[in-house]
Amino acid sequence: MALTFAEKLLARKAGKEKVTAGEIVFCKPDRLLMHDNAAAITDKIGKELAEFGVRDPEQIVIVLDHTIPAVDEKTATGHKRVRDFVDRHGVRHFFDVGTGVCHQVMVEKGLVLPGMLAVGSDSHTCSYGAVNAFATGIDRTEAAALLLTGETWFKVPQSIKINLKGRLGELVTAKDLILTIIGAIGADGADYCSVEFWGDIGHLTIDDRFTIANMGVEMGAKNAVFPVDEITRGFLAAIGIERREWQEVWADAGAVYRQELTFEMDGIVPVVAAPHKVDNVQPASELKDVFVQQCLIGTCTNGRASDFGLAAEIIGRRKVSPRTRLLLLPASKSELEKALDAGDIQTLVEAGGILLPPGCGPCLGAHQGVLAPGERCISTANRNFKGRMGCREAEIYLASPATVAASALTGRITDPREVM
Amino acid sequence: MKVWFYGDDINTDMLFPGKYTYTCSKPEEIKPHLLEDLDPEFASGVQPGDVIIAGKNFGCGSSREQPVVGLKAVGVAAVIAKSFARIFYRAGINQGLLLIEAPAAVDCYQPGMAVELKVIEGKVKIGGQEFIFPKPPPEILGIVEAGGLLEFTRKRLKESRGIK
Numbered sequence: 223m224a225l226t227f228a229e230k231l232l233a234r235k236a237g238k239e240k241v242t243a244g245e246i247v248f249c250k251p252d253r254l255l256m257h258d259n260a261a262a263i264t265d266k267i268g269k270e271l272a273e274f275g276v277r278d279p280e281q282i283v284i285v286l287d288h289t290i291p292a293v294d295e296k297t298a299t300g301h302k303r304v305r306d307f308v309d310r311h312g313v314r315h316f317f318d319v320g321t322g323v324c325h326q327v328m329v330e331k332g333l334v335l336p337g338m339l340a341v342g343s344d345s346h347t348c349s350y351g352a353v354n355a356f357a358t359g360i361d362r363t364e365a366a367a368l369l370l371t372g373e374t375w376f377k378v379p380q381s382i383k384i385n386l387k388g389r390l391g392e393l394v395t396a397k398d399l400i401l402t403i404i405g406a407i408g409a410d411g412a413d414y415c416s417v418e419f420w421g422d423i424g425h426l427t428i429d430d431r432f433t434i435a436n437m438g439v440e441m442g443a444k445n446a447v448f449p450v451d452e453i454t455r456g457f458l459a460a461i462g463i464e465r466r467e468w469q470e471v472w473a474d475a476g477a478v479y480r481q482e483l484t485f486e487m488d489g490i491v492p493v494v495a496a497p498h499k500v501d502n503v504q505p506a507s508e509l510k511d512v513f514v515q516q517c518l519i520g521t522c523t524n525g526r527a528s529d530f531g532l533a534a535e536i537i538g539r540r541k542v543s544p545r546t547r548l549l550l551l552p553a554s555k556s557e558l559e560k561a562l563d564a565g566d567i568q569t570l571v572e573a574g575g576i577l578l579p580p581g582c583g584p585c586l587g588a589h590q591g592v593l594a595p596g597e598r599c600i601s602t603a604n605r606n607f608k609g610r611m612g613c614r615e616a617e618i619y620l621a622s623p624a625t626v627a628a629s630a631l632t633g634r635i636t637d638p639r640e641v642m
Numbered sequence: 643m644k645v646w647f648y649g650d651d652i653n654t655d656m657l658f659p660g661k662y663t664y665t666c667s668k669p670e671e672i673k674p675h676l677l678e679d680l681d682p683e684f685a686s687g688v689q690p691g692d693v694i695i696a697g698k699n700f701g702c703g704s705s706r707e708q709p710v711v712g713l714k715a716v717g718v719a720a721v722i723a724k725s726f727a728r729i730f731y732r733a734g735i736n737q738g739l740l741l742i743e744a745p746a747a748v749d750c751y752q753p754g755m756a757v758e759l760k761v762i763e764g765k766v767k768i769g770g771q772e773f774i775f776p777k778p779p780p781e782i783l784g785i786v787e788a789g790g791l792l793e794f795t796r797k798r799l800k801e802s803r804g805i806k
Binding site: 270 | 650667
């Protein structure tokens with residue numbers, strides 16, 4: 223019988239020959255990711271941890287990234303308690319403040335590999351589908367239970383097959399592609415589903431696939447995944463992973479899908495998700511009367527060296543408009559270093575960009591770059607929900623790094639092709 | 643019992659703003675901010691036994707569980723929606739908060755109509771019409787019956803070590 227990616231991977235993890243959509247299986251995830259919320263998670267089970275310990279320290283990855291450097295005494299104390307937990311329970315995969323956003327760290331450190339099953343107490347855990355993992359978000363309580371037992375239940379999802387055809391045009395990016403897809407199928411279009419990307423993916427880099435998989439949850443997907451190809455193998459070799467360390471999985475021809483969709487990449491234009499829903503997608507060129515007081519390039523969606531490279535190429539020797547401010551939020555220290563080596567951070571800072579530490583900061587409105595009532599921000603992040611950047615009377619527009627860079631030059635939403 | 647009625651795609655930022663995620667984790671800290679950016683009257687007006695009725699994709703967005711913990715703590719009897727986002731739905735199971743996926747029931751509801759929940763029978767009565775909602779699948783019924791995932795896990799751990 224032909225199986226989807228999700229059916230095949232969950233069958234393997236559950237030790238079964240086959241499973242079908244709708245079935246519930248119990249599996250031990252290869253990885254359990256937590257971030258700053260590890261403090262609150264371990265708080266729930268203090269007594270049990272003292273009595274039983276953690277089930278498997280090797281399964282656990284913790285990255286401090288959401289409120290870094292600490293915002294106040296409370297978040298500082300949370301970080302300290304996480305470090306104490308890590309020491310006490312022998313958690314080897316721990317990355318302290320400044321390493322980067324957890325999802326970027328998981329992929330760049332090779333902690334998640336093709337064919338792995340990963341869960342994380344963060345909704346953007348779905349990013350690891352970029353490297354062929356089945357990865358999905360869970361809540362804090364489930365993470366607490368996983369620390370104690372090492373396993374959880376999974377409902378085998380139905381799958382959606384997305385065929386990508388052709389090639390993206392000049393200054394049109396993977397962000398425009400995924401926003402266009404979400405705009406077409408809706409914020410709930412893939413609820414509970416596993417989304418597989420097929421077709422002409424040969425020119426989509428791991429960075430591109432990361433951006434796409436990262437936003438899977440914005441259409442409700444349980445996970446979003448790419449097959450392993452030369453690009454994946456090249457990426458894994460570059461980070462020092464040997465071929466024998468992973469066992470990739472892909473769907474069989476003839477597997478059953480809930481829906482099959484095709485997107486022609488040649489026809490895609492720079493787009494923007496307007497407030498307050500990610501599926502409110504419009505061409506950037508139609509929003510040129512919208513002035514923006516803040517521009518953000520970064521986050522786990524688009525904070526890699528390639529994103530800063532594209533922005534620097536667009537901005538060049540020009541300056542950020544005095545009517546707006548440009549924030550730079552690298553996805554990790556390693557990506558920041560790559561962008562520094564390329565000279566792109568220097569270009570962007572000389573243009574007026576403000577460099578923030580690698581982390582989540584402004585994306586969730588916890589600190590850094592919080593907006594004022596009536597202000598608008600154009601951002602490369604993944605959510606434009608009301609209040610997301612700390613103020614419910616502010617507006618957030620989502621776009622590619624190219625569109626945000628172009629908008630930083632003009633102070634209003636700008637199709638990057640107009641400034642090149 | 644009051645019915646709080648909302649639309650489609652109610653996300654977790656509206657249910658509990660992200661800026662509080664790392665400073666409020668306990669029910670007492672969560673309660674004053676519940677639904678703050680959606681309905682400023684909710685936190686002060688909600689009473690035990692109240693019900694929320696909403697459109698599709700309720701609870702979309704982040705994995706934060708504070709909305710579920712908070713709704714359970716203030717005594718919301720159930721959320722009835724056309725559909726739920728999956729992390730939120732799992733969180734409902736994990737906290738023992740009743741989430742009812744019943745699109746026909748939501749379509750039937752008009753503000754002011756009486757709503758009657760019959761949890762044990764798996765039925766909800768809206769404006770005189772009865773809608774059936776299915777029980778959770780047997781594999782996860784144990785979690786719901788234990789009152790949530792942590793209670794279920796504690797029980798399992800003790801059993802596995804032969805502790806009563």
